[in-house]
Amino acid sequence: MGSAHVRRAVALGVPLVLAILFPLLVNNPYLVSVAVSAYVTAIAVYGLNVMLGYTGQLSLAHAGFYGIGGYTVGILTSDYGFSFWLALPIALAFTSLLGHLIGLAALRTRHDYFAIFTLAVGVMIVIVIERWESLTGGTDGLIGIPAPGSIGPLSFTSLNSQYYLALAFLVFTIYVVWSLMHSLVGRTFLAVRNSEELARAVGIDAGRTHQLSFVISAALAALGGGLYAAFSGSIGPDVGDVPMTFNMLVYLMIGGVASLPGPLVGTILIMGLMQALQAFQEYTLMILGPILILVVVFFPGGLAGQGKVLFERLTRREADQ
Amino acid sequence: MRRIRRRSGSAGRLVLLASVVFLAGACGGEGGAGEDGLEVVPIGFAGPLSGGAAYYGRNVLRGLQMASDEIAESGGFMVDGRAHRFEIVTADDRYLPYETSTAARRLLQQNQPAVILVPHAGGIRALQEINLREPKFLLLAYSSEPSILEAQNPLMVMLPPRFDGYQEPFIDVLMPRFGNRLALLGTTTAYGRAWTESVTAEWTSRGGTVGRDHGVDYNTTTDFTGAVSRALADNPDVLFIGGPSQPTALVIRAAREQGFGGGFLIMDQAKFMEMLDIVSMEALEGAVGVYPQSLYPTEGTPGWVARYHERFGQDFQVPTSEVAINYQGLHLVARAMELAGTTTDPEAIRARIGEAARTMPDELRIFDMGGVTDAGHLTRAVFAAHVLNGEFIAVPIPVPASTQLR
């Protein structure tokens, strides 16, 4: 019991301390900015995981919600002079509401029909963003989005301060997802994923469960998107486009779907690799495709799933001795 | 036993992956003498090298690479009594502005370039936010979007001509020749929309009539026939079209197949020589667009085209303005470095760009350049081409009056 606590503390504490020291250790603005993009993206990937991992539905409109969150923050702060700290909650609320409304329609379908329905929604979101030029700047996107404003003595204009802000939001996201999955609600999620009929039989409202999961997932996407807009100072329609959803899906599947560390591990690893392998840029799709297939066919749990198997084997061996 | 081996295997692989990521970030080329004894000066390129815009990015890069190779082969340029050559260092931004910032930070970290070229307006605006902070760098802006000049960034040079100078002379040719009804069939990108608006305003101000906008997305439309039929139903004298060259050519082909005999007002994004791969010169009769780069009526052009084919073979058909302007842009930087006596101080280099432009040797004068305006625009003499009786007739484009030379 005690040693399990210690192990968990180590498993949580060591990565956290490393993450906090990272900018000081590397002293390299480029690596720090890569980490900022990875954290922000990972927040959205956690949202995708809530939907696909915990309730078993694949939403291909996910990047659309990421884009809507980003555009809402961008438009409110740059065109209407809102503070980032007001714009971000508004973006979350707005995207959640939109997610709720879309969910009412989309969740009449399941599985592949649901995926294709949300794909159509994702495509329409991008078309609307591209065509509504007066609001969104069309295909050029929005520019001049201000960085998050100061809170008391804390200002967020430097790269390192943005790093810590992104890290804080990431830790917050992981905590929220962790508490969710350790609550009664989380257990209804899994019950619905494993068998909707069984879940209904024990009195779970499967429709409401899916709906809740979809809204949480959209809200996390919006949080990531809002941070992206403020940190990058600009946003374009590509950010909300379907290929971005595909990227997030790759991070999630490789990192490990339905696991808590999976989204973060996958996002950091693949985004880091893409930067490291810049010279082989044109080969990335050619390589990622087969990796994705291998993961789906042989390692459905992704890296985190494999790591867990490894960890359990290791601890069992220790216990045997 | 098997279990243990497997564990160390996957753990080892993870460590390996992590080290690759960190090593790639940590190491990188420093300046210094190359094998040929020339001092190496890094020049950054942050632009699209993968994804939908990669074709465009690679064209730009080809221009830079050609200039860089030529400089090295001719013995380099002299600064401080020592011969230097360029090394082009690239980072892919997939045409996304945020990625442009990341790409620039990567270049600054690993190679410390004093000059970075970016080939799209979004990325240029993103770097205008960081190029004045330490480490400073000269931003070479390859975009004809005039709004990038609004920031008055003192360390930026906008290389291409502004797109808003084209509409007037284009219309000067087309309206008298074909008549005053215009139909709109441009691409729906933000740049295409800006062009559409500007053409509409200019055309109506001359008393012409403009039909409804039938613009379509040139990058995603499979079949242009429907859109063309619709636009032709308004019985226009002139069609405004344009997007990437190849789809633009398909629009021209569809219009001619449906019996359209009028003129084409072609947005500057589309290039005549690339369109000629798909349509014949007869189909282009009555078209007005930017003058084909490989036939430019300047002293430096024939030699440059010959050198281009020598280097890249006939494979890359004909060099476009993307290659030409960036090719000349890098030669310009080399001269400015010579004049400024430094390869590392962006302010000093920027201060001599205008002088370098005016004193370009003949063999590099693909364009005759004026100088740099206060807002950072490098002015140059450009030409439109009017296809008349199967030939390209050069039409000079006036420099907008609002542009003041320093």
Added chain:
Amino acid sequence: MTLFAQQFVNGIALGSVYALVALGLTLVYGVLKVPNFAHGALYMAGAYVVYVMLTAVGGSYALAIAVAVVVIAVMGAAMEFVVFRRLEGKSSVHAMIAALGVLFFLEGTADVIWGPDFRPVPTPLDGVVTAFGINITEQRILVIVAAIVAMAGLYFLLKRTLVGMSIEAMAQDREGALLVGIDTRRVALITFAISGALAAIAGALIAPLVLVFPTMGAVIILKAFVIVILGGMGSVPGAILGGYLLALAETMAGTYVAFAFSELIAFALLVLVLVFRPTGLFQKGV
């Protein structure tokens, strides 16, 4: 009126290609329940084969089409053998993600070989036929006629051959097909090959009219999914009818509303239909 007739002809030509792509998608879905995102990449690959045949290898357009059909049919079968066979019994979401992997691989490979450039394909038939004030190119007439021939061929195959009948049997009842002694793995392989052949015909027919590039299948596969859902996943007549109807709807909306919005139509239709009929317009039946 002339405009309407002209746009009708334009819509039918585009619809022929939509229908051919949707047919291959719906067959694979009907038989194997695989929502094959990589299907658009097969269409792209078919167009590239024709490009290579007409520009580098030489030979007639007919030969180029034949080579494309064979090559892509083999590619389709290989996809089943290497990837989807291993996903039997897993959820359709797994198959969908694996299909995305295949799509990435094929698009990435095309990009490495040919680069991201737009490639024009020589037009073998470049004449224009004019009648009743309507213009149509010979190539488009070929597209319309060849698509009908291909569909007739498919109908014959499904209704009159043993292989075709096993495909239909499996689409209706997989367990039952297994019980009456149908080799389901072989049928799966053949279905993928036929699906590939149909995509190749579509790509080969349209190549001379459009530009060939690595992501050229991305837009059409989305439309094909819309068609297949509207027409009923697995329904052959639904895919054919849906293909023509969607193309006509897009062309007409473009003509009488605005072309900038015609690309929204397919997706708006899909959303509307699924809101009211979550399982599609028509019930399945090959």
